[in-house]
Amino acid sequence: MEVTQKRIDKIASLKFSSVYPHYVSKIEKKGRTVAELYQVISWLTGFSENEIKSFINSKDTFQEFFEKAKINPNATLIKGVICGYRVEEIENDLVRNTRYLDKLIDELAKGRKMEKILRQ
Numbered sequence: 001m002e003v004t005q006k007r008i009d010k011i012a013s014l015k016f017s018s019v020y021p022h023y024v025s026k027i028e029k030k031g032r033t034v035a036e037l038y039q040v041i042s043w044l045t046g047f048s049e050n051e052i053k054s055f056i057n058s059k060d061t062f063q064e065f066f067e068k069a070k071i072n073p074n075a076t077l078i079k080g081v082i083c084g085y086r087v088e089e090i091e092n093d094l095v096r097n098t099r100y101l102d103k104l105i106d107e108l109a110k111g112r113k114m115e116k117i118l119r120q
Helices: 005-013 016-029 034-045 049-056 062-068 073-077 093-109
Strands: none
Touching: 005 062, 005 093, 016 034, 016 049, 016 062, 016 093, 034 049, 034 093, 062 093
16 A cells, blocks of 8 residues: 555654553553653664653654664564554554554553463
């Protein structure tokens, strides 16, 4: 599925700090912890917990967030549909990485075992 430039621009300009509270709310409603959320974000991006906290307190956009990330090579094992897009078919790196993160958080919220979420 092709992603429009308008969608790319919208994701690129979103502030990580503005979306993060929604991630927390989503996983906590399902009985998961912020520590698990950090673990998932860290696995995907290579960021430490302190680096993630720094992004939460900054005004960095998703584009800046993912430009600084070292995406886990096993991220390509993330498959499925999120927000109407099949993640493995998304060509734009920014959109794909953002949807990878969304997919991992969905799996966390749905109670999937951590070793499955982290593709181990």
